[in-house]
Amino acid sequence: MAAFWLDGLDAVAGRLGATPAGLSSSEADARRGRFGPNLAVVRTERSLVARLAHRLAEPLVAILLIAAAVTGLTGDWQSAAVILVIVAGSIGLDMAQERQAARTVAALKRSVAVTARVQRDGEAAEIAVAEIVPGDIVEIGAGELVPADGLVIAAAGAVADEAVLTGEPYGVEKHPAPPAPGEGCDEGSALFGGTSLVSGSATMLVVATGADTRFGAIAEALQASAPPTSFERGVHALGMLILRLTGFLVLAVLLAQLLRHGLTLEGFLFAVALAVGLTPELLPMVMTVTLARGAARMARRKVVVKRLAAIHDLGAMDILCTDKTGTLTEARIAHVASLGWTGAGSARVAGLAALNARFVGGLRNNLDQAILAARSAKEEGWTRLDDLPFDFERRRASVLLERGGERIIVTKGAPEAVLARATHCEEPDGTLVPLDADRRAAVDALIAGRGREGLRLLAVGWRPAEASALTAEGEAGLILSGFAVFLDPPKASATAAVARLVRAGIRVKIISGDGEAVVSHLVGTLSLPATGMLTGAEIAAMSDAALATRAPDTDLFVRVAPDQKARIVAALRRRGHVVGFIGDGINDAPAIHAADVGLSVDGGADVAREAADIILLDPDLGVLADGVAEGRRTYANIMKYVRMGTSSNFGNMLSVAVASMLLPFLPLAPLQILLNNLVYDLSEIGIPFDRDDGGDETRPQVWDMHAVLRFTLVMGPLSSLFDFLTFGVLLYGFDADVATFRTGWFVESIATQILVIFLIRTAGPFWKGRPNPILVLTSLGALALALGIALGPFGAVFGFVALPAPLLLAIAVIAALYLGSAEVLKRFAMGAATRGGGGIVPSPPAPLAGDLPRR
Numbered sequence: 001m002a003a004f005w006l007d008g009l010d011a012v013a014g015r016l017g018a019t020p021a022g023l024s025s026s027e028a029d030a031r032r033g034r035f036g037p038n039l040a041v042v043r044t045e046r047s048l049v050a051r052l053a054h055r056l057a058e059p060l061v062a063i064l065l066i067a068a069a070v071t072g073l074t075g076d077w078q079s080a081a082v083i084l085v086i087v088a089g090s091i092g093l094d095m096a097q098e099r100q101a102a103r104t105v106a107a108l109k110r111s112v113a114v115t116a117r118v119q120r121d122g123e124a125a126e127i128a129v130a131e132i133v134p135g136d137i138v139e140i141g142a143g144e145l146v147p148a149d150g151l152v153i154a155a156a157g158a159v160a161d162e163a164v165l166t167g168e169p170y171g172v173e174k175h176p177a178p179p180a181p182g183e184g185c186d187e188g189s190a191l192f193g194g195t196s197l198v199s200g201s202a203t204m205l206v207v208a209t210g211a212d213t214r215f216g217a218i219a220e221a222l223q224a225s226a227p228p229t230s231f232e233r234g235v236h237a238l239g240m241l242i243l244r245l246t247g248f249l250v251l252a253v254l255l256a257q258l259l260r261h262g263l264t265l266e267g268f269l270f271a272v273a274l275a276v277g278l279t280p281e282l283l284p285m286v287m288t289v290t291l292a293r294g295a296a297r298m299a300r301r302k303v304v305v306k307r308l309a310a311i312h313d314l315g316a317m318d319i320l321c322t323d324k325t326g327t328l329t330e331a332r333i334a335h336v337a338s339l340g341w342t343g344a345g346s347a348r349v350a351g352l353a354a355l356n357a358r359f360v361g362g363l364r365n366n367l368d369q370a371i372l373a374a375r376s377a378k379e380e381g382w383t384r385l386d387d388l389p390f391d392f393e394r395r396r397a398s399v400l401l402e403r404g405g406e407r408i409i410v411t412k413g414a415p416e417a418v419l420a421r422a423t424h425c426e427e428p429d430g431t432l433v434p435l436d437a438d439r440r441a442a443v444d445a446l447i448a449g450r451g452r453e454g455l456r457l458l459a460v461g462w463r464p465a466e467a468s469a470l471t472a473e474g475e476a477g478l479i480l481s482g483f484a485v486f487l488d489p490p491k492a493s494a495t496a497a498v499a500r501l502v503r504a505g506i507r508v509k510i511i512s513g514d515g516e517a518v519v520s521h522l523v524g525t526l527s528l529p530a531t532g533m534l535t536g537a538e539i540a541a542m543s544d545a546a547l548a549t550r551a552p553d554t555d556l557f558v559r560v561a562p563d564q565k566a567r568i569v570a571a572l573r574r575r576g577h578v579v580g581f582i583g584d585g586i587n588d589a590p591a592i593h594a595a596d597v598g599l600s601v602d603g604g605a606d607v608a609r610e611a612a613d614i615i616l617l618d619p620d621l622g623v624l625a626d627g628v629a630e631g632r633r634t635y636a637n638i639m640k641y642v643r644m645g646t647s648s649n650f651g652n653m654l655s656v657a658v659a660s661m662l663l664p665f666l667p668l669a670p671l672q673i674l675l676n677n678l679v680y681d682l683s684e685i686g687i688p689f690d691r692d693d694g695g696d697e698t699r700p701q702v703w704d705m706h707a708v709l710r711f712t713l714v715m716g717p718l719s720s721l722f723d724f725l726t727f728g729v730l731l732y733g734f735d736a737d738v739a740t741f742r743t744g745w746f747v748e749s750i751a752t753q754i755l756v757i758f759l760i761r762t763a764g765p766f767w768k769g770r771p772n773p774i775l776v777l778t779s780l781g782a783l784a785l786a787l788g789i790a791l792g793p794f795g796a797v798f799g800f801v802a803l804p805a806p807l808l809l810a811i812a813v814i815a816a817l818y819l820g821s822a823e824v825l826k827r828f829a830m831g832a833a834t835r836g837g838g839g840i841v842p843s844p845p846a847p848l849a850g851d852l853p854r855r
C-alpha cells in the first residue's frame, strides 16, 4: 500500500478530486461502483450449488451416498430411497436453518452497526460505514472508529489507538497533514481504518477504503471465526465420541456377520444402516436453530446478539462485571452545586468549571455536558490557546486561556488527580494559601463526606501561565479552587435486577473509574450484595497471580484504569470463571473484549459496541437476566437432543447390534433400521422450539461431560434392559418368526425412543411440564407415522407383518414399564439429587494455557 501521507494534502486531494464540501451523492455512488463497498472483508454469499456441494463432500454424507448407491445397485430400491430421503432431509433442514440463522444475525448486526459522519452534497450526513468512498470527508470523535484510511485535514487533541495494527497499546497523536510534501508528512498525519480515536476529534480525507486499507490487508486473519466456546467444544467432542463408537460397533457387527454367515449383502447393508442410525446427523441443525431462535427471541426483548455462540456463554456466565454509570445509575448526571475548597458555595468555582467544560476539546462526556447545561456563573471574554483533553490515565482535563494579555490554565478532574498537582488553595476572597497537611486533611474530609452522600466531585484548579502551549508538565503547581458537585441518581430497578442475577447463580461485581465513597454509597442505596474492595492503586501494585487470588472474592473495584478493567476480567477467567463485562465507554472496550461475553449498550461508544458480542438496546440489567435465561434455555434444548441421542437412540442401536451377534437372524432388516432413523429424526425437529420447564435455573450452565456420561450410563443400560425383555417376550412368549420379531421390535423401539423425549425434556415430573406444541406435533406425528407404516397396509413394503393383539398389548406394557422406570431414574441420571438448591457455583476447571485470548 502506498504511503499516501508523503505527498502532502494538496496533491492527494487533487488526485481524489476532493473538496471541503465533500462529494455529491451521484459522484459517491459512481465511486462505490468503482471501488466497491467499504468493508474490510467482503463476504460474498456462496451460491446454493456451492453450499450444497460443500455439504455433500462431508465424510458422513459421502458415506451415506455411497451406501445409497450400493444398495441401489443391488436392487434394494427402497433402502436406497430411504437413505436418500434422510440425506436430503438433514441437508435441506440444515441449509435452510443455517440461512435463516445467518439472516437473523445479519439483520441484528445491521441494527447496531456503526455509522460515520461525512460531508455529502455540501451537508453533514450520517451514513453506514460501508458506503464511504475515497474522496469523502469524514468527521471522527473520541470513542469512534476510524472508518477507512485517510489524511488528517483538521485535528483537535486527536489521539488514536492503533493497537489493532501495531500492537502498541499507547495512543498515537495525530496532526493535520501539511499541504505540500516535506516535514510533517508522516504517519502522524494519517488515520487508519479499524483503529479508533481515544480522545480528541479529527476530520479526515478518505484515501483508501475496504480491502485497500491497511486493516483490510490483515482483516481476513483477524476476522477468522472466533474459537469455539467451551460448550461448542464439548458438543463436538461428544459427536466425535459417538462417531468413533459407531465405527467400532459397525466393524464388530460386520466381523460377527462375516464369521457366521460369510460375506452377505444383507449383513453389509445392516452394518451400513446401523452406522446411519447411530450418527447424530441433526446435531448441527439443532444447534443452529436453537441459537438463531434464541437470538430472535432476545431481540424482541431488546437484546441484540452479534455473535450467536455468545448465547451459550451468557447461559454459562457465573460472574458479571459492570461499570457503574448507566447500568446501576440513571446516567442523568446533573451539576448540582459548586463549592469552594472549604465547602461553601462558590460562583468562582462554577465559572472556572464552565470555562474548562466549554473550551476543552476531545472527549466531552456527560460531566462536561452537565456543567454546560447548568449554565451557572459565567466568566466572559476568554479565548482558547490550547487544551489537554481528558484521558482515563490522567483523569483530568485542562485548558489554556487568554483574556486581555492574561493567561491561565484551568484544570478539572478526579479529586486525587487534581490534588496531586495542587500546591495552593484559593480563599473565597481570592487570596492564596498553601495547601498544607491540615488543609489537605480538611479537603479529604470534604470529599469523603460528599461521596458518602452519593455525590460525585470533580476538583477544579487553575494557575497563571506564560507559555502559549499546554503540556502535561503545565498541569503542575495548581491552585485548588474548589469542587463541582454532581448527582447521578441510582437506578431504582437495579436492585431487583441484581437480585435476579444473584438468584440465577451469577455474582455481580462493580468495576468503576469512580472513587470509593461514591461507589460504596451507591451499593448501600441499592442494597447490593457486595463484599471486599480493591482500588486501582492496589491493583497496580499486584502481580497477575495475586490479582487472580483476590479478584474472585472482591465485588467492588474503584478508581480503576481501563487496562486494569481488562486485567481484572482476565484474572477472573484464569480462575476458571465464565465472565461477562458490561460497559459503555471507551475505557470499557478492552475489558469488553477480554470477557467471555462482552456486553455494551446502544448509546455506548463505537469501540465499546464494536468489541461487544451482545448489545442491550435498553441499558437495563433486568433485560440481561432475561438474556441469561434465554442462554440457559438454548443449553437445555441442546442437552435434550444430546440426552436423546446418547441414551435412547444409541441404546436402541446398541441393542440391535448386540442382538445381531446373538440371534441366528438379523433383528431388524437394514431398511427397517433406516426407517427407524428417519422417523426418529422427524420426531426431533421440534426440540429447538421447546421451552425449558423444571430446568435448574439457579446455576450457570456449563458443558459438563461428566453429566452427559452419567446420564448415558444410567439411561443406556435401562433402555437395553427393556430391549432384551422385548426380545425375550418375542422369542419365548410369542415364539415369533423373523418378520413378526422385527415388526414387534420396531414398534417397541420406535415408541420408547420417541416418547421418552417427554420425560427427558424436564428434570421435574413430566406431567407438570408443558412441552411446546411443535414438539408435541413432531413427536406424536412421527410416532403415528411409524405405527401407521409398520401396522398399516403398506407395512409389507418394509417387510412388516400384522401383529396379534396380545403381542401388541405386551409391547404396550413393556413400553409403559420402560417409560415409568425412566421417569423414576431420570432425576438420578440428571444429577438432580446431588444438586443443592443454593446458588453456589462450583468452579469449572481452569482453561488450558493459551485458551485465554478469545479472538
Ligand SMILES: Nc1ncnc2c1ncn2[C@@H]1O[C@H](COP(=O)(O)OP(=O)(O)OP(=O)(O)O)[C@@H](O)[C@H]1O
Binding pocket: 323, 324, 325, 363, 364, 365, 367, 368, 390, 395, 396, 397, 412, 413, 414, 415, 457, 458, 511, 512, 513, 514, 515, 585, 587
Ligand atoms: N470530562 C471530565 N473531565 C474531568 N474529569 C473527568 C471527566 N470525566 C471523568 N472524569 C474523572 O475520571 C473518572 C473516571 O471516569 P468515569 O467515572 O467515566 O470512569 P468509569 O470507569 O466509566 O466509571 P463508571 O463506572 O462511573 O462508568 C471520573 O470519576 C472523574 O473523576
Ligand SMILES: [Mg+2]
Binding pocket: 323, 324, 325, 583, 584, 585
Ligand atoms: Mg463508564
